[in-house]
Amino acid sequence: MLALGKLLELTLAGREPAEKTQLTVEGVRMRWLSEGALEVRPPEARDNGLDLLLSAGIHGNETAPIELLDRLLHDIARGDLKPRARILFLFGNPEAIRKGERFVEQDVNRLFNGRHEQSSGSEALRACELERLAASFFSLPNRQRLHYDLHTAIRGSKIEQFALYPWKEDRQHSRQELARLRAAGMEAVLLQNKPSIVFSSYTYDKLGAEAFTLELGKARPFGQNAGVNVSLLETRLKQIIEGTEPELTDAALDGLQLYSVAREIIKHSDSFRLNLPADIENFSELEVGYLLAEDIANTRWIIEEEGARIIFPNPKVKNGLRAGILVVPTTDENLA
Ligand SMILES: O=C(O)CCC(=O)N[C@@H](CCC(=O)O)C(=O)O
Numbered sequence: 001m002l003a004l005g006k007l008l009e010l011t012l013a014g015r016e017p018a019e020k021t022q023l024t025v026e027g028v029r030m031r032w033l034s035e036g037a038l039e040v041r042p043p044e045a046r047d048n049g050l051d052l053l054l055s056a057g058i059h060g061n062e063t064a065p066i067e068l069l070d071r072l073l074h075d076i077a078r079g080d081l082k083p084r085a086r087i088l089f090l091f092g093n094p095e096a097i098r099k100g101e102r103f104v105e106q107d108v109n110r111l112f113n114g115r116h117e118q119s120s121g122s123e124a125l126r127a128c129e130l131e132r133l134a135a136s137f138f139s140l141p142n143r144q145r146l147h148y149d150l151h152t153a154i155r156g157s158k159i160e161q162f163a164l165y166p167w168k169e170d171r172q173h174s175r176q177e178l179a180r181l182r183a184a185g186m187e188a189v190l191l192q193n194k195p196s197i198v199f200s201s202y203t204y205d206k207l208g209a210e211a212f213t214l215e216l217g218k219a220r221p222f223g224q225n226a227g228v229n230v231s232l233l234e235t236r237l238k239q240i241i242e243g244t245e246p247e248l249t250d251a252a253l254d255g256l257q258l259y260s261v262a263r264e265i266i267k268h269s270d271s272f273r274l275n276l277p278a279d280i281e282n283f284s285e286l287e288v289g290y291l292l293a294e295d296i297a298n299t300r301w302i303i304e305e306e307g308a309r310i311i312f313p314n315p316k317v318k319n320g321l322r323a324g325i326l327v328v329p330t331t332d333e334n335l336a
């Protein structure tokens with residue numbers, strides 16, 4: 001296998017490759033761009049016009065998605081997977097991946113859409129670099145742009161695999177992309193309804209990509225991901241990469257649960273208290289009238305929405321950040 005196929009090994013060792021560009025037997029060019037960043041370009045005659053950004057390890061302890069990208073890269077470097085798409089592979093936070101931690105000083109996925117400019121430290125620099133790499137990758141005109149930012153969650157979930165679909169004013173969520181997600185094994189999609197500071201929101205909002213955060217199961221250390229079943233996603237990604245994806249029909253949306261954000265729970269101070277069991281699963285239902293959280297100045301978060309469910313509850317986030325999302329079921333009537 002070509003040395004550049006071992007991007008994960010290089011990243012874990014904190015090493016630069018001796019050769020920055022390599023060609024596979026199929027004429028696919030692999031180009032190392034920076035730590036944890038590798039571009040794959042098919043021969044011009046085979047290029048089908050899709051630019052695909054695949055990122056993982058934005059949170060360093062979320063290893064199943066990193067292992068998935070590592071397998072895809074190995075297959076490409078061996079010539080077993082023959083890309084027709086241009087691809088950018090990104091391992092988001094190398095330092096945190098080496099440490100096996102979600103982040104080192106601050107959460108990279110709260111530093112996009114300009115937030116890194118108001119901050120400092122290695123993770124702010126990395127967010128800036130990731131924006132630059134993504135912007136440069138998605139700068140070619142007249143091409144389709146698709147970004148999947150792959151994650152696993154801190155806790156178990158009543159809905160194991162789901163996507164978060166960013167929001168932008170005057171831009172509709174795509175039914176076709178939802179059908180694609182369904183085919184890739186996603187059971188639910190959360191349709192966002194306001195701007196955000198996560199990576200997929202940056203590529204959706206600023207770079208015009210169809211972009212998603214995908215949650216694939218519970219975060220575990222390297223080598224312990226047998227419980228995270230990414231087979232449908234892996235098959236779909238290979239088809240997207242090789243340009244052999246079966247046609248998608250509207251009917252393929254059947255069974256996909258759609259949610260919208262009712263409220264984001266923001267932690268304002270050290271007095272913030274979340275009134276949930278430590279082992280609560282994502283998408284647990286909360287009854288109307290339930291006192292979810294309390295914060296400084298008698299702030300109380302009481303459930304008002306019928307059918308509300310909680311995702312990503314986390315009272316340990318820094319003040320000013322999201323400590324959970326309340327979601328409610330929605331319909332497909334506003335899709336494009
Ligand atoms: O399990 C958790 O609490 C967090 C899992 C995770 O990292 N989720 C992403 C979602 C990003 C988005 O909102 O699109 C995150 O919180 O960064």
Ligand SMILES: [Zn+2]
Pocket residue numbers: 058059062151152153
């Ligand atoms: Zn994550």
